[in-house]
Amino acid sequence: MIMLETVKRVLGQSDRELVVECRQCGSNVDPDAESCPVCESTEIAQYDITR
Structure with missing residues (x-):
């Protein structure tokens, strides 16, 4: 499966x-x-989603 x-x-x-x-x-x-373009927060989350 990994292959x-x-x-x-x-x-x-x-x-x-x-x-x-x-x-x-x-x-x-x-x-x-490095920051949010909307609210300028530097708290950015990344999620790796598998469908």
Whole structure:
């Protein structure tokens, strides 16, 4: 199963999704951002979601 996930990721067909959001206001944030563009909080959460 790990091999199948690796092949899908290389081909851009991964079942995984990275969700990055502000812990303060819940806005979606760019993965490289150091603060939220909406509320300027530096509390950024990243969730690796498997579908």
